Amino acid sequence: MAVVYEFVWQVLHVLLHIHRTLITWFRTRLRNWNGQLWSRALTALLVPIALSFPNPKNLVPAPGKRVGRRYRCGTDGKSLEKLPDHIALLIAEEEPRYTDIANLVVWCMAVGISYVSVYDNYGVFRRNNSRLMDEILKQQQELLDLEGSKQLSVEFLNNGTVKQDQQVLSCQSVLKVLSPDDGKLRIVQAAQQLCRAVEQREKTSKDINVTVLDSLLRESKSTPDPDLVLKFGPVESTLGFLPWHIRLTEFISLPSHVDVSYEDLFSALQRYASCEQRLGK
Amino acid sequence: MMWMSTNIFYSRGVSLNMSWIREGELNLIEKLSANILKAGPMPKHVAFIMDGNRRYARKRQMERQEGHTQGFDKLAETLRWCLNLSIHEVTVYAFSIENFNRSKDEVDGLMELAKQKFIRLLEEQENLEKHGVCIRVLGDLTLLPLDLQQHIARAVVATRTHNKCFLNVCFAYTSRHEIANAVREMAWGVEQGLIKSSDVSEALLSQCLYSSNSPNPDLLIRTSGEVRLSDFLLWQTSHSCLVFQSVLWPEYSFWNLCDAILQYQLNHRPLQKARDQHREGQALQQHEADRACVADLLQHHGNGKPLDAQRRQEALLNYTASREERVQDFLGVLQHKRDSFLTDLTSQAALA
Numbered sequence: 169m170a171v172v173y174e175f176v177w178q179v180l181h182v183l184l185h186i187h188r189t190l191i192t193w194f195r196t197r198l199r200n201w202n203g204q205l206w207s208r209a210l211t212a213l214l215v216p217i218a219l220s221f222p223n224p225k226n227l228v229p230a231p232g233k234r235v236g237r238r239y240r241c242g243t244d245g246k247s248l249e250k251l252p253d254h255i256a257l258l259i260a261e262e263e264p265r266y267t268d269i270a271n272l273v274v275w276c277m278a279v280g281i282s283y284v285s286v287y288d289n290y291g292v293f294r295r296n297n298s299r300l301m302d303e304i305l306k307q308q309q310e311l312l313d314l315e316g317s318k319q320l321s322v323e324f325l326n327n328g329t330v331k332q333d334q335q336v337l338s339c340q341s342v343l344k345v346l347s348p349d350d351g352k353l354r355i356v357q358a359a360q361q362l363c364r365a366v367e368q369r370e371k372t373s374k375d376i377n378v379t380v381l382d383s384l385l386r387e388s389k390s391t392p393d394p395d396l397v398l399k400f401g402p403v404e405s406t407l408g409f410l411p412w413h414i415r416l417t418e419f420i421s422l423p424s425h426v427d428v429s430y431e432d433l434f435s436a437l438q439r440y441a442s443c444e445q446r447l448g449k
Numbered sequence: 450m451m452w453m454s455t456n457i458f459y460s461r462g463v464s465l466n467m468s469w470i471r472e473g474e475l476n477l478i479e480k481l482s483a484n485i486l487k488a489g490p491m492p493k494h495v496a497f498i499m500d501g502n503r504r505y506a507r508k509r510q511m512e513r514q515e516g517h518t519q520g521f522d523k524l525a526e527t528l529r530w531c532l533n534l535s536i537h538e539v540t541v542y543a544f545s546i547e548n549f550n551r552s553k554d555e556v557d558g559l560m561e562l563a564k565q566k567f568i569r570l571l572e573e574q575e576n577l578e579k580h581g582v583c584i585r586v587l588g589d590l591t592l593l594p595l596d597l598q599q600h601i602a603r604a605v606v607a608t609r610t611h612n613k614c615f616l617n618v619c620f621a622y623t624s625r626h627e628i629a630n631a632v633r634e635m636a637w638g639v640e641q642g643l644i645k646s647s648d649v650s651e652a653l654l655s656q657c658l659y660s661s662n663s664p665n666p667d668l669l670i671r672t673s674g675e676v677r678l679s680d681f682l683l684w685q686t687s688h689s690c691l692v693f694q695s696v697l698w699p700e701y702s703f704w705n706l707c708d709a710i711l712q713y714q715l716n717h718r719p720l721q722k723a724r725d726q727h728r729e730g731q732a733l734q735q736h737e738a739d740r741a742c743v744a745d746l747l748q749h750h751g752n753g754k755p756l757d758a759q760r761r762q763e764a765l766l767n768y769t770a771s772r773e774e775r776v777q778d779f780l781g782v783l784q785h786k787r788d789s790f791l792t793d794l795t796s797q798a799a800l801a
Binding site: 420 | 489546548628633649650651680683684689690715730
């Protein structure tokens with residue numbers, strides 16, 4: 169009898185995996201198909217107009233997947249009821265794609281989110297910090313080319329050192345690159361620090377409470393806890409992301425960060441805007 | 450959050466006559482599904498955030514208190530399902546420290562119901578013993594009214610030795626308070642000279658939490674569609690499978706539970722991998738920390754001559770062994786302190 173149950177279980181899980189794969193396949197096909205459809209439609213419409221006007225440069229759409237995508241990040245941001253102060257991008261997938269992450273970071277900042285964090289549970293982003301920064305600067309440049317007037321200044325906060333960007337300030341965002349060491353290990357280090365203070369009779373154990381620990385774990389007084397975590401990938405877990413800081417964080421899952429679009433990000437932000445926090449009351 | 454009822458259900462044959470665990474067996478289809486699920490990996494410890502009682506009450510146009518009552522019925526039923534699915538440890542979020550911010554009436558009502566429920570539990574002691582149910586209450590009990598503290602203490606002490614299934618009730622609890630309390634306990638250990646500040650590690654902190662006698666939850670389920678953790682088991686669930694379900698808690702069904710377990714099974718391998726990787730990293734960090742301490746010690750107590758590799762290795766092994774012994778002794782003292790706190794409450798109650 170146990171063999172029968174096991175067989176049925178295997179069949180069930182095979183079906184679920186097929187189901188998942190089909191959904192992923194459909195999603196990517198649909199997007200590519202849509203993109204091609206759009207570019208063909210627009211080209212068909214605009215080519216006659218382009219030929220009749222002396223300056224066709226602005227009317228012919230750029231090739232590739234940028235066609236049809238809205239780039240009104242600033243106004244989109246203002247249209248939302250509430251915007252997170254601090255958004256975290258949790259990549260729960262095996263192979264991170266730097267271009268896609270950079271896109272997400274740049275869009276978040278353009279929409280008006282002040283603090284953006286990037287996390288993966290292998291610490292890959294931490295180790296390849298400079299590569300990520302280069303990608304972000306590159307994507308930022310592309311975004312500026314398309315949006316025109318908006319200037320972004322990005323402060324890269326990493327291990328406490330702050331590198332100032334050269335561009336003109338009109339809106340400022342802070343990027344943090346996080347790894348599992350910023351989670352439990354940081355809490356343990358703070359605990360060690362407090363215990364050392366007790367050992368040296370600078371503090372007593374009764375002085376230790378939530379506020380004291382919180383001030384040690386806060387990187388700077390102004391950095392808020394993450395309001396929203398966008399999780400990319402099939403794994404349903406926080407994978408060690410900042411346990412102390414996520415007590416009131418909303419979690420929104422997206423299937424993958426590979427070829428993620430601005431619309432995906434914006435619909436997640438819309439979902440966040442509609443949630444209600446009762447704070448225990 | 451949830452609460453109480455006085456429903457007792459009898460089934461054919463010998464009854465599990467308890468208000469906290471609803472009587473009943475699974476029907477045929479449910480049994481079949483349970484057996485199929487059990488062919489795969491099953492969570493051993495499930496945590497529930499039982500959200501949605503008040504919204505349920507509004508939806509059904511009933512009193513808020515009735516929503517809490519039905520919420521408790523549902524808990525009793527869910528515990529029964531967990532036992533049927535061989536899940537022997539369940540942790541529930543009953544009352545958060547933040548909930549003290551609710552209206553005085555609601556808070557008083559919840560405290561009164563909690564008291565009645567724990568009194569009821571003690572009346573069912575025989576059944577608890579027969580089914581080996583161990584009740585634990587996690588949180589800062591000193592924030593509660595004294596009579597409730599005493600009832601809780603009696604229930605916990607009475608079921609302390611049972612070991613067939615475990616119900617952990619988080620009451621007057623938030624995860625941050627739990628972590629801060631663990632750090633405070635370690636600092637107390639340092640103050641008492643039981644441990645050194647260099648002994649502080651992730652493993653030791655875990656052992657100082659209220660939940661130290663339980664393994665980490667494999668699966669965390671939150672109902673009512675909210676997608677946040679609300680300061681619940683933040684440390685313990687860092688590598689757990691999180692399942693957010695939109696059903697309101699009083700409407701929770703066996704199939705919702707099966708769905709959550711299916712999610713757990715789908716995530717089992719990647720989470721196991723992440724957990725193992727984290728454990729390896731932890732072991733490495735501990736090893737490095739021990740090495741650093743030994744190097745420090747040798748520098749201070751040595752006579753300047755560098756030791757050969759074998760002597761260094763010996764010193765490292767000795768240091769690790771003595772650290773582990775020190776830590777075990779401290780944990781013994783800590784457990785004794787907690788046990789005494791509860792036993793004192795029960796003797797107070799007996800005298801009163």
